[in-house]
Every structure is written in structure tokens, then in C-alpha cells.
Amino acid sequence: MITNKLNVLLLVVTLYTLYGYCSGIGFNNYGRLRLPVPDNHIQTLPDKWFDQRLDHFNTSDSRTFKQRYFINDKYYKTGGPVFLVLDGEGESSDYFITEGAIASYAQQFNALAIELEHRYYGQSVATPDLSLDNLRYLSSKQALKDIEQFILKSTDSLSLTNTSSKWIAFGGSYAGNLAAWVREKYPHAVAGSVASSAPVEDRFEFKEYFGVVEESLKKCSKPIGEAVHQLEDLLKTPEGRQSISKQFNLCKPLNSTTDTSSVHLLRFGLIIPFAVAAQHDGKPGIIGVQEVCKGMMTTTNDMDGSTPLDRWAKLHKQFSKGECIDYDYNENIRVYRNTSTTSPMARAGMRQWTYQDCNEFGLFQTTGLPDSLFGHNAVPVDYFLKQCSDIYGKQFTPQSIQKAVQTTNALYGGFRPNVTNVVFPNGSLDPWHALGVLKDLNNSTRALYIHGSSHGSDLFAQQSTDTQELIDARKTIAKQLQLFLQ
Structure with missing residues (x-):
């Protein structure tokens, strides 16, 4: 046994x-998701911790937990934007803000790059155990409020201002859903989002x-x-x-x-x-x-x-x-x-x-x-x-x-979330694209269908084996970021 x-x-x-x-x-x-981080990646950024409420929707519950995040300020210049990478159902790695595509975007836009670990995953342990009673605080609604609170409070603690430093959310797969949904539910917190391989329609x-x-x-x-x-x-x-x-x-x-x-x-x-x-x-x-x-x-x-x-x-x-x-x-x-x-x-x-x-x-x-x-x-x-x-x-x-x-789809809109300023990249090989946004929703919400590409490939650093279509997709994302930041 x-x-x-x-x-x-x-x-x-x-x-x-x-x-x-x-x-x-x-x-x-x-x-x-979790998007597989390359085996040869070595974490270089120190752990940082944010005091997060356990239950955002119960004012009588004052309990908190430590939520883990990383900051890469290598390319940041005063007044530049903040690129926030959202993690999903696994332990965070600083890969996407040090070597991945977001690091390249940060360099291009003089942005501060931050990666935020999801409650209950990795080292962001929210409760003493994972009993059913404690798991009730694990939900997309609580996670979205985590993101909003992190942005609002970090804007002050990092001496940023909403007018000069706009926030853009990035995520892949479930975290891609979160990137789209935080723009939908808390548009005051993020100016736009890149929701890569996001299966927004639940089944x-x-x-x-x-x-x-x-x-x-x-x-x-x-x-x-x-x-x-x-x-x-x-x-x-x-x-x-x-x-x-x-x-x-x-x-x-x-x-x-x-x-x-x-x-x-x-x-x-x-x-x-x-x-x-x-x-x-x-x-x-x-x-x-x-x-x-x-x-x-x-x-x-x-x-x-x-x-x-x-x-x-x-x-x-x-x-x-x-x-x-x-x-x-x-x-x-x-x-x-x-x-x-x-x-x-x-x-x-x-x-x-x-x-x-x-x-x-x-x-x-x-x-x-x-x-x-x-x-x-x-x-x-x-x-x-x-x-x-x-x-x-x-x-x-x-x-x-x-x-x-059915409740989740009603809450977020399924295939048609009520959002502006979001890019939805999807790869044709990726099975999850069947639940993603494959057509533009409005003038500022673009769908990118990348032939021959797999799950979340646009979030990774460019490789010699990348197709021209994938390379062009990253360029299109950069152009959309420019529009979101105007």
C-alpha cells in the first residue's frame, strides 16, 4: 500500500x-494552465509579501494571509506603466517577468513588471489546512478582489499614481480568464488586459x-x-x-x-x-x-x-x-x-x-x-x-x-465578457481555444487566432523555432498595449 x-x-x-x-x-x-516554465530557468527575484484579506466579502472577518509576489524594476522609468502578471493554479515563478514575453514588453514600454501568486497556491497559503470549510475562500471572485486590492494598495506603497502609471494585467489559461475578468469587474484598476489562451466559457x-x-x-x-x-x-x-x-x-x-x-x-x-x-x-x-x-x-x-x-x-x-x-x-x-x-x-x-x-x-x-x-x-x-x-x-x-x-458563465459572460481594452490570443493547436474568444468583441477588444501555436505560447520568450505568425502576434499585442496606455 x-x-x-x-x-x-x-x-x-x-x-x-x-x-x-x-x-x-x-x-x-x-x-x-499552468504554463510549463522552462527547466533551465533560475529564479533571481526575491519573494515579497502582501497582506491580503481572507474574505473580502465579509466585513466582520478580519483575518488575513500573506500573498507572494515578485517585482522586476530593471526596465522601469518614472511614469512608466505597471505590467501585472497573474498566476493561476500553481506556484509562481518569476520567469514571465524576467525572461518571458512580458519582460520584453516591459523593456519596450519602460514598465515595472510584477507577478502575483494566486491565493491557496504555491506559497500563498491562506488557511491552516485545505478542508472543505476552508476551501470556500478559494474562488475566482475572491481572487479578482485580491488583484484589485493589490493594485490599489501597491499604487500607494510603490509611490505610483493612477494618472501616470497605468496597470495592464497579463495571464494565461485560467489566469488569462482572471486578466479579462478583472478588466470587466474592476476597470478602474487596470487600463487593459492580455488574456492568453483564456477559456472564458465554462462547460x-x-x-x-x-x-x-x-x-x-x-x-x-x-x-x-x-x-x-x-x-x-x-x-x-x-x-x-x-x-x-x-x-x-x-x-x-x-x-x-x-x-x-x-x-x-x-x-x-x-x-x-x-x-x-x-x-x-x-x-x-x-x-x-x-x-x-x-x-x-x-x-x-x-x-x-x-x-x-x-x-x-x-x-x-x-x-x-x-x-x-x-x-x-x-x-x-x-x-x-x-x-x-x-x-x-x-x-x-x-x-x-x-x-x-x-x-x-x-x-x-x-x-x-x-x-x-x-x-x-x-x-x-x-x-x-x-x-x-x-x-x-x-x-x-x-x-x-x-x-x-451556469452561475459562473452568468457572472462573467462566457464567450462574450462585457469588456473593453482586452487582447485574447489563442493557438489553433491548443484544445482550450474551443472555449476562448476567437472574434473581436468590439473596437478595443481583439481576438488573435495564431495558426500552429499552442497553449499560451505568446507569453513565452521568442525562440528560433517560433513561426512568423507567432512572432507577428507578439508585435500585434505590443501595438494594442500602446493603445491601452494612451
């Missing part, structure tokens, strides 16, 4: 660190996610589809399940398929490399679309005798760095139920983010499309709904979660 638990923790934390997160548990944590069931993954991998969809069919055939027999256990290096033999939740978790885990390839293509250390398709395609005349399933297994072992796959649903649930703020799950932000999905956003990435390459309903929405209930309590029902998603 101890060995199994260590395997679960090691694999999920490794995957989270490398690839960000996605709704759900265990293997699911590859996806939406109870996000079937389109794997639809975009399939489109991004269309050059090798045939062998992927064949491999999926081979997997499903093998799941039907004891001999087949034994073969799967060996091929994919499962931590324990798959002896039965009666535990449907574990089988759903296994299926979800096995298709991770395909999702990561599309979502984070082109980023350092990522096995991208080209590499995945090269690995899945046959060799010359298929001389090596390998099957599509063999190639899938080889690809997955490369992705998982040789770690065995623990698909035990109940063990994953036990790990997620740990309420300690120092547990690996808490440090990786997994218990917190899964709560936000169950309580606000939904965003459950299913294979619910009728013709899904990965198997129609191989990973159904009921699997994710069961997770919410099993981790946080029976009060999380399909009805309560669906209502929460």
Missing part, C-alpha cells in the same frame, strides 16, 4: 510539474477538448485510432489485460475491468501524451505533435513488425520517464482527500484546482463526441462527477455542479 501511494504521488506530481493541470485527478493533471462537459486534440494530430490519426481499438479489444480478455499490464508498465496487473472508475482513469492516463502534444507543442522539453506522429507512424514498410499499440506504449514510456502507471482510482481518491497544506497534492495545487472545477468551472474533458478518436465515452462525464463527490462530499452532485457552471 505504501509503495502504491508513493507511485501515485511521484507520477502525478511529476506530470503536474511538467505539464500543468487539467480537470480531475491523477493522470488528469497535465493540462490547462459542464468539455467534449470539444479531445476533438481539437484529434484535429491537431490528424496526420497520424489513423494509427492512433487503430491503437485505441487494439487497446479496447485487449481489455475484454484476461490475456489481453495481462498484455496491457506489461506493455504500458502498470504498477499492478490489470486483472479485471469491473472497477470501471479505475479503467476510466487508466484510459485517461494513456491518452495524456496526445493531449500534451497538442496543448504544449513547441515548448521546451515537451514531446510535441511532430514527435508524437513520428512515433505513431509505421517505419518503412512496417519492417520492425510493431503494431500501433506497441508504438503507443513506447511513446507513453518516453512520456512517463519510465515510471509505472498507477491507475487505482480509490488510491487516487485517498491521496486527494489529504487536507494538509504541505502534502504533495497541495503543493502541486491539485486538491485546490479540482475543487475549483467542481465548485465553479466544470471543464471536465471527456471523450463524449460521437466519433471520438479516443473512443466514444471511454472517459465519460460521470467519471469526473464521481470524483467531485468522492473527494469533497456528497453535496457535490451533477445538479449542483451544473448550476455552479
